[in-house]
Amino acid sequence: MATTALHTTVLDTIGRRITSGDVPAGTSLTLESIGTEFGVSRTVAREVMRLLEWLGLVRSGRRVGIVVLGADEWNVLDARVIRWRLEGPGRDAQLRTLTELRHAVEPLAAAGAARNASDAARASLVETATRMRVLGEAGDLEEFLRLDIRMHELLLRESGNEMFGALAGVVAAVLSGRTHLGLMPASPVPEALDQHEAVARAVADADPEAAEAAMSSIVGEVRRALPADT
Amino acid sequence: MATTALHTTVLDTIGRRITSGDVPAGTSLTLESIGTEFGVSRTVAREVMRLLEWLGLVRSGRRVGIVVLGADEWNVLDARVIRWRLEGPGRDAQLRTLTELRHAVEPLAAAGAARNASDAARASLVETATRMRVLGEAGDLEEFLRLDIRMHELLLRESGNEMFGALAGVVAAVLSGRTHLGLMPASPVPEALDQHEAVARAVADADPEAAEAAMSSIVGEVRRALPADT
DNA sequence: GCTTGCCAATGGTGCTATCAATGCGTCATG
DNA sequence: CATGACGCATTGATAGCACCATTGGCAAGC
Secondary structure, X not given: XXXXXXXXXXXXXXXXXXXXXXXXXXXXXXXHHHHXXXXXXXXXXXXXXXXXXXXXXXXXXXXXXXXXXXXXXXXXXXXXXXXXXXXXXXXXXXXXXXXXXHHHHHHHHHHHHHHHOOHHHHXXXXXXXXXXXXXXXXXXHHHHHHHHHHHXXXXXXXXXXXXXXXXXXXXXXXXXHHHHOOOOOOOOOHHHHHHHHHHHHHHHOOOHHHHHHHHHHXXXXXXXXXXXXX | OOOOHHHHHHHHHHHHHHHXXXXXXXOEEOXXXXXXXXXXXXXXXXXXXXXXXXXXXXXXXXXXXXXXOOHHHOOOOOHHHHHHHHHOOOHHHHHHHHHHHHHHHHHHHHHHHHHHOOHHHXXXXXXXXXXXXXXXXXXXXXXXXXXXXXXXXXXXXOOOOHHHHHOHHHHHHXXXXXXXXXXXXXXXXXXXXXXXXXXXXXXXOOOHHHHHHHHXXXXXXXXXXXXXXX
């Protein structure tokens, strides 16, 4: 975002290569090769490597070059890494682990929102849920997704816990990945719409238990709908 | 870690300044000023700024310089940011939100570990729990902390979900912060020791429900022991 | 007085050149 | 065959340059 287009291009390309397994762990690169391949100076290549190093994808050392690290060293909670991995192979496993994370976090966040959300947020949640029903029944998946993301993000950010709020990007990536990878039914199941409305109502009524239960049921359903978790 | 000492020094100093509120949002810096203050070249200052930008602490723009961002833009889940904030004012609020996150994640992770942990890990958990009792009753807080971290880290990493594993650093930072900030009793309460043993046993017995319940009770107790959450 | 548009100062962006530091491979030597 | 010293490749760090987007002020016109 804030970083320039130049950096992001190189970063995304190399990041995708590594996370996809295209460039396996142990491979070693040099600043020179990156520079020539992308037509950038060593300065830019170096800064990109710094970022990748920070993301745990590579380690750089003198004389050794830049060596690619294994998946267990990656900063898997990073939104960029998640996006890359959702685009590559292994996206099913990725969706499973992320959904499990949602299962842990979102119910508590919903309960928090029921306690702490601003009046404006509560109203916005109710409105979003009703519009979701309309669009869902109309089968407008793209717009539905936008609202879905908005709703979950609102709940996380208004939960009163910034740590939950910080996961909004992750949840957005998952939701977006789910529809864009064709894992959504042509039109959302009625139960999901009911539950979203239930969450919104519970938050509006300042009823933490009901909000937690409804959200838990939403994520639980998503989890069951995923490919079998071997 | 992997980044050099030079970078880390500058990064830590500026990071602490910003997260502590010492340098308020809206302040603008220049590469020049940072370079001269720390006696580093503009290149290094630039790379540090790239990192800080990525962490959401600053945004850099042409002509504008580098402007400090507000707390709502920070990457609060980042281990570095967490460490900085635990050292500064507002550590109580920080501990509260982090504990709530633990409350969401750790019980599920324990259940996962009961399903997926390797035999070696199960054995190691049981051994760690028993040694924790010994050291806890002896009042060796420092060594107790080491084992405590080890146990929680094992559970998270063996949960079968790398997302939980990625939070091990966060949990370690919290545990470490809790004892080093003097929020621990001189010797751990017996209930905590019991519950840790209960988790270890449940994982060893491959009993997810028991593991989840015991872990939930551990974190729940920690939560109650915190300063009132206004 | 207020708006519109232009201009110059500012400070990050990206490049090149250069030297220092440092590990890895190699080769000579015992 | 083992061991140690040397050379070389490659990152780390600095300096200085050209470039240009942004901003704030200034001036002209309505």
